[in-house]
Amino acid sequence: MKNFAKFAALFLVLMTLVILVACGGGNTEAPTDLATAPATEADATVSPDTVAPETLPPETQDSETIAPETNESVTDAPETSEPATSEPETEAPDEPVPEEAPDNNRVLTFFDTPKNEELFTNKQTALEIVADENGAPVLKLSTSGSGNFRDPYAKLNYAAYMDYAGLSPMAWNDCAYAVVSLKVENVKNTKFEIVVYANDGEKSVQSRGTASYSKTSTDWQTVLVPIVELQRDGVTVEDVRIDFVDSAGGEGETVYIRSISFTSDKMEAFELTGKQLIKPQYATVTIPGLTEEYKFLHITDTHVSAFSEEDRKAWTTTRYNYNVARRNSFAAEGLLAEERFPALFDYADEIGASGMFLTGDLIDFPSEKNIALLYENATRTQAKPIFCLGNHDWNFADDYMTQNAVLTYMPRFAELTGGDPQISVAEYDAFIVVAIDNSSDVVTDATVQKFLALYEKNKPIILLLHVPLHADTLAPDVKKAWGGRNITMGPGAMGSDWGSVQQFYNAVCVAEDTPVVAVFAGHVHFNHEDVFPNGVPQYVTSTGYTGDCRVVTVKGEEAGA
Numbered sequence: 001m002k003n004f005a006k007f008a009a010l011f012l013v014l015m016t017l018v019i020l021v022a023c024g025g026g027n028t029e030a031p032t033d034l035a036t037a038p039a040t041e042a043d044a045t046v047s048p049d050t051v052a053p054e055t056l057p058p059e060t061q062d063s064e065t066i067a068p069e070t071n072e073s074v075t076d077a078p079e080t081s082e083p084a085t086s087e088p089e090t091e092a093p094d095e096p097v098p099e100e101a102p103d104n105n106r107v108l109t110f111f112d113t114p115k116n117e118e119l120f121t122n123k124q125t126a127l128e129i130v131a132d133e134n135g136a137p138v139l140k141l142s143t144s145g146s147g148n149f150r151d152p153y154a155k156l157n158y159a160a161y162m163d164y165a166g167l168s169p170m171a172w173n174d175c176a177y178a179v180v181s182l183k184v185e186n187v188k189n190t191k192f193e194i195v196v197y198a199n200d201g202e203k204s205v206q207s208r209g210t211a212s213y214s215k216t217s218t219d220w221q222t223v224l225v226p227i228v229e230l231q232r233d234g235v236t237v238e239d240v241r242i243d244f245v246d247s248a249g250g251e252g253e254t255v256y257i258r259s260i261s262f263t264s265d266k267m268e269a270f271e272l273t274g275k276q277l278i279k280p281q282y283a284t285v286t287i288p289g290l291t292e293e294y295k296f297l298h299i300t301d302t303h304v305s306a307f308s309e310e311d312r313k314a315w316t317t318t319r320y321n322y323n324v325a326r327r328n329s330f331a332a333e334g335l336l337a338e339e340r341f342p343a344l345f346d347y348a349d350e351i352g353a354s355g356m357f358l359t360g361d362l363i364d365f366p367s368e369k370n371i372a373l374l375y376e377n378a379t380r381t382q383a384k385p386i387f388c389l390g391n392h393d394w395n396f397a398d399d400y401m402t403q404n405a406v407l408t409y410m411p412r413f414a415e416l417t418g419g420d421p422q423i424s425v426a427e428y429d430a431f432i433v434v435a436i437d438n439s440s441d442v443v444t445d446a447t448v449q450k451f452l453a454l455y456e457k458n459k460p461i462i463l464l465l466h467v468p469l470h471a472d473t474l475a476p477d478v479k480k481a482w483g484g485r486n487i488t489m490g491p492g493a494m495g496s497d498w499g500s501v502q503q504f505y506n507a508v509c510v511a512e513d514t515p516v517v518a519v520f521a522g523h524v525h526f527n528h529e530d531v532f533p534n535g536v537p538q539y540v541t542s543t544g545y546t547g548d549c550r551v552v553t554v555k556g557e558e559a560g561a
Contacts, residue, residue: 100137101165106174108158108240108260110139119161124152125244132258141244142254149250155241158196169236172198174262177269178209178225181258182244187215188253191246194225194260197239200232220258222273224334229264266339275333277340278347281527281550283539285518287460290430290556297348297383298357298552300466300522302544303330303392304374306338307367322397326364330545337364337545338373344544345377351551353383355426358416359522360390360439360466362544365397366409378416386426387416388435390466390523401440422447425454431517431554432457435464441489445500452507460517462554465489468521468540469509471530478524487524510534520552 100111112129120127126144129137143152159169178194195208209227244255263269271277283298305327312320330337348356358378363370378385394409395401410421417435418424422444424435432454436447443451454461468474470490478486486493490505498505508516509532519538527548528540542548 102162102167103165105162105167105170106262108156108161108262109137110257111137113164115164119157119164121155121157122153123155124149125154127154130256132256136258139257140254141242141257143245143251145251150247151243152245153241153243155239157238158240159236159238169238170262172196172205172230172232172235172237174264175207175237176227176229176264177262177266178227179261179263179269179272180211180223180225181220181260182213182223183220183256183258184213184215184217185254185256186252187245187255188249189246190215191243192223192225192255193241193243193246194227195241195243196227196237197241198232198235198237200235205230205232205235224269224273226266226334266335267343270333270335277343277547278549279547280347281539281541281548283518283520283529283537283550283552285462285552285554286557287431287517287554288557290554292429293556294354294428294554295351296355296357296433296552296554297344297351297353298359298520298539298541298550299344299348299362299544300357300359300541301361301390301525302337302341302344303361303364304337304341304370304545305330305364306336306369306373308369311367311369316398319396319398323365323367326397330364332543332546340545340547341373342377344547344549345381345383347549348383349381353551355384355386355433356381357433357435357462357464357520357552358385358387359435359464359520359541360388361392361522362387362390364392366394366412371412375415384426385416386424386433386435386464387413388424388464388466389413389417389421389437389439391439393439423450427457427459431460431462433462433464438465438467438489441467441493443489443501443504445503448500448504448507451504455515459515461515463508463516463519465519465521467523468528468538469505469519469532471509471532471538474524474528474530474538474540477526477528481524481526508532509536520550 100109102109110129116127116129124143124145126140126142128140130140132138139154141152141154143149162169175196180192180194182192190212191210192213193208193210195206197204197206199205207228207230209225211223211225213221213223240260242257242260244257245253261272263272267277303326305323307315307323307327315323327336332340345356356378362378363374378387389410391401393413395405399405413421416424417437422437426433426435434451434454436443436451467487467489470486470488470493474488475486475492478488489501490509491498491502508514508519512534514534514536516536519532519536521538521540522543524540525543526540527542527550530538530540532538539550539552541550
C-alpha cells in the first residue's frame with residue numbers, strides 16, 4: 001500500500017511536468033512565481049500604435065500569434081525591457097515662400113501671407129494685400145477708425161520680413177534714399193514719410209525722410225524720398241515705418257504701394273525713379289566729300305554751382321548767400337547741377353564721341369571747386385573738349401564783367417581754350433571746329449580777324465558760340481523766355497552801331513561764300529533750330545543742368561543726295 005502511494009505521487013509529479021512543458025509553447029523559460037503572480041488587465045502593456053491580440057481561452061490558445069494589421073508571423077517578442085512606443089510625429093513643413101516675396105533685401109515688395117498679421121503694426125490704418133491691374137500683389141493702406149487721424153501709419157518688422165523671404169537685412173548705411181512706387185485714392189494731403197529703425201548695440205536709432213506725391217493723379221507714380229543719413233557702420237535695419245498720409249481728413253484715404261527700393265547712392269536713386277538722367281537732342285552736319293563719320297556731344301549751360309569751405313571763407317556773406325541761392329535754383333528733379341554734371345561727360349564716352357562742344361556757362365561762378373570740377377570732367381574722357389567761355393564761367397555776380405574778372409578769372413581757363421580765351425581751334429582732316437568767346441555780347445575786332453584768317457585753310461568750319469546769333473525765328477521765343485529781352489547777338493539785339501559784331505554776323509549768317517556749315521550755341525536755356533539768310537543752320541541747345549545735350553553727327557553726303 002505504501003508502495004502504491006509512492007508510485008501514485010511520482011506519477012502525479014511526472015504528469016505535472018508534462019502539462020507545464022506543453023503549456024509553455026516551446027519556451028523553456030518558466031514564468032517567475034507563476035502560482036503567486038497571475039496576469040491581470042492592470043499588468044498588460046499595450047503599444048499605442050497597436051491593438052492587443054484578443055486573449056484566447058487556455059484550451060484554444062495557439063503557440064503562434066498574428067500581429068494585428070499585418071500578415072507577418074511573430075513567434076517571439078523582442079527581448080527588451082522598454083515598452084513599445086509609436087514613431088515620433090513629424091513637424092509640418094514651413095509655409096513655402098511665395099514667388100512674390102522680395103529677392104533683394106533693398107527692394108521691399110509685399111505678398112499675401114498669414115504672417116503679415118505678425119509682421120505689421122498699424123495705427124489708424126486698415127492694411128491688406130490686394131492685386132493690382134496686372135494681378136501682382138500690392139500693399140493697400142487706408143485710414144480707418146474715428147477721431148483724430150493724425151499720423152496714421154503701418155510699421156513693418158523688416159528684419160523678420162527679410163528672414164521669412166530668406167534674406168539678410170540691409171545695412172543701415174544702404175538706406176539714404178527710398179524710391180516708392182505708389183498710387184493714391186481720395187487723399188487730401190500729399191506728404192509721404194519713411195522712417196527706418198535700428199539698434200546700434202547701445203541705443204535705438206531712427207532716420208526719416210519726407211516727400212510729396214500728386215494727389216490728383218490716378219496713375220502709378222514714383223516718389224523719391226531722401227532719408228536723413230546717420231552713419232552706423234555694422235548696423236542693420238530692423239523696422240520700416242510708412243506714414244502714407246499726413247493728418248488725414250477722415251476714413252478711406254488710400255495709398256497703394258507696389259515697392260520701396262532703398263539705396264545709398266543718389267544717382268542710382270534718381271535712375272530708379274525712371275526719369276531721364278540724359279536727354280539728348282540730335283543734329284546732323286553734312287560736309288561734301290567727307291569720307292569719315294564723326295560724332296560730337298554738345299553740352300552747354302550746366303551752371304555747376306559748387307564751392308568748398310575754403311571758397312566760402314574767402315567770400316563775403318553777400319556773395320555766399322547769392323551763390324547758395326544760385327545753387328538751389330539750378331537743382332533739377334532733385335539733382336544739383338554738380339551731381340548730374342559727370343554723367344554728361346560719361347555719356348560722351350558712352351556714344352563714342354570724337355569730341356565735345358562745350359559752349360559756356362558750364363560753371364555758374366569761378367569758385368576753386370567749380371574750376372576743379374570743370375577740368376576734372378572735361379579732361380578725363382576720351383572725347384576731346386573744345387571750349388568757349390560763357391558769361392558766368394569767369395564772373396561772380398558782385399564782380400561782373402570787370403577788369404579784375406578779366407585779369408583774375410579768365411586766365412584760369414587757358415588750358416581748355418588752347419591758350420587764347422577769345423578763339424580756340426580744333427582741326428580735323430576735312431573740317432575745322434572753331435570756338436569763339438562772345439560771352440560779353442561782343443566779338444572783338446582782333447578775334448574777327450583771327451576767325452577770317454582761318455578761311456585760308458579752305459576747310460568747312462563748325463562754329464561754337466555761347467550767345468546765339470540773332471535769327472528772326474529765334475528772337476520771339478527768346479523774348480518770351482527772358483521777359484521781353486532779346487539776349488541773342490546781332491541785329492535787333494545789339495542796336496544799329498555794332499562794329500566788329502556786324503562784320504562777324506555778316507561773315508557767318510549773310511555771306512553766300514561763308515565756309516561755316518553750322519553754328520552751335522546755348523545761353524537762352526531752351527532747344528531751338530534756325531537757318532540764317534545764307535542757309536547756314538544754327539542749333540541752340542538747352543541746359544545741361546537738366547540733362548539736356550545734343551548729339552552731333554558730322555558726315556559726308558549720302559549717295560544720290
